[in-house]
Amino acid sequence: MSPRSRIPRPTAARISVYLRELEVRLERGDRTVRSREIGESLGLTDAQVRKDLRVLGLTGLPGVGYVIEEMLVRLRGLAGTDHGWRVALVGAGNIGKALMSYTRFEDEGFRIAAVFDSDPEKAGLHIGGLEVQPMSALPKAIEEGGIKLGIVATPLAFAQEAADALVAAGIEGILNFAPRRLELPASIATTEVDLSMSLVNLALQIRLAHGVPIIPTRDGVAAETLNGVHTRTDPDHLASVRSA
Amino acid sequence: MSPRSRIPRPTAARISVYLRELEVRLERGDRTVRSREIGESLGLTDAQVRKDLRVLGLTGLPGVGYVIEEMLVRLRGLAGTDHGWRVALVGAGNIGKALMSYTRFEDEGFRIAAVFDSDPEKAGLHIGGLEVQPMSALPKAIEEGGIKLGIVATPLAFAQEAADALVAAGIEGILNFAPRRLELPASIATTEVDLSMSLVNLALQIRLAHGVPIIPTRDGVAAETLNGVHTRTDPDHLASVRSA
DNA sequence: CGTTGTGAAATGATTCACAGCT
């Protein structure tokens, strides 16, 4: 109960990256891996990798490295993807449909267990083995289905309403594809995937790397340039923004 | 030319977040905004917001705040979304199709100008006003179309090949939806959107917030708990991982 | 006035470098 150890935020943000890297290496037939190898693949120093793994409760064998299978068990245990998460999807539009046929969710320990849409036209539709249900069916389905995660893939205007319905039904976390921040109780976890903003970030990387001129508006002195963010192979979420 | 000022990485990662926040406020009819207001919406301190804005070349009016329109011009100028980016999409599967009908790209200054798929079945298909072209048409279309950004939305097995084709054609940045790191020259910018990993991150937030027991394998002392990452309203990409 | 802009202090994360283990 007493929190003795904490996971630094940057470390937490890297867990999913380690997970995917280790899955690739195991698939490839490797049984162990050195911190330097992981670091090279991911653009981190070996010391940083070791520090991360240590704080995640993973320990290696001097002279050898880390046992991949052991790491996977640990990391999947941390994420709970070993015991399987059941997920509710709200929104059966373009993005929703793409998610329904995204087979990789299953591989990583997630199952879309129910799909909802407020459009009566869509209710009843069968897509990818799932029947689209009306929003009225949501509370019961979530409670009885043991569903803990929700995905909001609705149009912008309906996103908050969808989120509210999920929260009211007792969901614990929301993956939000709508291009807005959702108003949520602090106890609900969220991750955002804003497709436009991903492109904006990509464009920014390019502009900043090339050196965009800054004109410090204050005193007349002008035309500095700034280098920034080369960030090859960058991933993830869990950013910058602190808790309330 | 001489880089005098640099943008701290965390600041760079927040630019797109500011951009979206300001768009919402302008739409709502606000003309100015205080650093504290932005901070409250985004979960940052007012001082941090002011520091960020300053390094981005934005300056406010003491006693009043910042002029939203001015900020938008500046930030869009930084991202280059004012002059419009042309984008090539590779992969006309489920995700690709969803992206083709994602109208928001246009609003934010991006236009999908060409779509390619290696599957001859798909070539010739018209989706959302665009004709799916064979991969052989890619180099010419990218060069002649002034296309600088590429999106990889292919199956896993074809992702690297798609990326190679884009790079060979002279693309500057890639938005990657395939669940693997792409092998790319250091000069190419990338942003990853890995849908499964987004869910993993969400699940991790929940588990870590609840306090997951860590058993420090080294000495027998067991069962610590760790609090971590509450991260409400978290966005973006541009992470943790450093450049090579 | 209330809010910006910013040095100085505090916090947090990464890198270094090497002792210790297998």
Added chain:
DNA sequence: AGCTGTGAATCATTTCACAACG
């Protein structure tokens, strides 16, 4: 002989606190 685990040093970012400003 090679690689882990980790204190100590460095580097980066955030917070504090307050003078300057419209």
